[in-house]
Amino acid sequence: MTRFTPPTSVRWWALIGMLIIALGVGACSSSNDDGDEAAAITVTHAKGTIALPAAPERIVAVGSGDVQIASALGADVVGAVANPSAPDKNWPGTPKPFPESVMSLDSTAPNIEAIAALHPDVILATTAQQAYIDKYPELSRIAPTVVYKTEAFADSGDTLVELIGTALGKPDQARDLISSSKQAISEFTEANPTVKGMTYAFGQYAGDQLYLLASEKNPSTRFLTSLGMRLDPKVAELGKDGTQDGFTELSAENYTQISSAQKVLVSTPGDEGGAKFSANPTVKSAFGSQLEVISTDLAGALLTANPASTDYLLEQLRPALA
Structure with a gap:
């Protein structure tokens, strides 16, 4: 990889x-x-x-x-x-x-x-x-x-x-x-009950490649789990073949493998807002309304999620998880 x-x-x-x-x-x-x-x-x-x-x-x-x-x-x-x-x-x-x-x-x-x-x-x-x-x-x-x-x-x-x-x-x-x-976190989950049990995929699209976080141990996975969310089983399965720093690469022809995720959180550096990525026919077909393009700031903060950044993360995630 x-x-x-x-x-x-x-x-x-x-x-x-x-x-x-x-x-x-x-x-x-x-x-x-x-x-x-x-x-x-x-x-x-x-x-x-x-x-x-x-x-x-x-x-x-x-x-x-x-x-x-x-x-x-x-x-x-x-x-x-x-x-x-x-x-x-x-x-x-x-x-x-x-x-x-x-x-x-x-x-x-x-x-x-x-x-x-x-x-x-x-x-x-x-x-x-x-x-x-x-x-x-x-x-x-x-x-x-x-x-x-x-x-x-x-x-x-x-x-x-x-x-x-x-x-x-x-x-x-x-x-x-x-x-x-x-x-x-407790107050957030009480105010947003639909988040509990929600399956997700989280990653970054860069250099024409989609990199998905597939490690259960990463701080971002732990944080999203604390909200009651679940790493999509298909994403976790991809990680069983090994990851690079917790990430696995997914080619466009395989996007449908994770179309079961209720939320697909992707940052798109170089395409802030994800206009080009979202307009890709393969992306639209695989993810549809499940896709939520998030800022690179939020994606980066998620990678080192910790109690000091909790308020920021919750504020930024709220609209994406609605």
């Missing part, structure tokens, strides 16, 4: 390559010679365990989801990866946008010297692109670095919030954020 390489203008989608930190949370305390207690923080993730003497004061976030969560937890972020598609460089779903000066790092090409110059106390890389994960040894020499817990794009958003909350010394705020997210 051809590896999915999204256009530069939607690097959001390249996030499909490596995600999330791990949890091995353990907070303890130690005493110094003066008898004052200093908090000690440990976090275990896929690359090992980091230790911080106290809550970090200078945070660098090198994944879009890390930026969203750090914002929601009120972290002191001194550097973050920029959204190349947004004028202010912030990522959709970030609760409190950061100043453009903070959004100074490239989202796909790590600049080790620039990160070191920020003098971070911790580097958050739970939703970082693979290029950053490949640089883990160099990053960890700059500051303790947290990556995914299990594998790329496989941990839940709740798990990531717990991990980052622990790393930042903000476990209570993390629990509150998760609770708030669950409440918002």
Whole structure:
């Protein structure tokens, strides 16, 4: 299968390559010679365990989801990866946008010297692109670095919030954020009862190819499941033959394989609004009224769905799922 390489203008989608930190949370305390207690923080993730003497004061976030969560937890972020598609460089779903000066790092090409110059106390890389994960040894020499817990794009958003909350010394705020997210989801499902049990397919049309998310473990799948939706069985079946970063490629002649999905959510970079895609006779025949073209911003945010972006996701999804 051809590896999915999204256009530069939607690097959001390249996030499909490596995600999330791990949890091995353990907070303890130690005493110094003066008898004052200093908090000690440990976090275990896929690359090992980091230790911080106290809550970090200078945070660098090198994944879009890390930026969203750090914002929601009120972290002191001194550097973050920029959204190349947004004028202010912030990522959709970030609760409190950061100043453009903070959004100074490239989202796909790590600049080790620039990160070191920020003098971070911790580097958050739970939703970082693979290029950053490949640089883990160099990053960890700059500051303790947290990556995914299990594998790329496989941990839940709740798990990531717990991990980052622990790393930042903000476990209570993390629990509150998760609770708030669950409440918002509950209110959404009560107000939109037809969503429960709805089958869906979600993907992106780019380069004349349709890429469908077929992994049950991806944050977007987990999020849509929390709304009561179900990944269409035919899509899940396609994924059993293997996926690339959770995605499978579907050729036009096979679109009818997923015509059973009640909602087909597709983003179309380069064709915002999907006019050309929707007008394709094969698309019209296979999907009809089931097709909902969604923005690349929403599609990207879904890929790293987490409690910090819940309000944004629900607001944007509401019309598509009506």
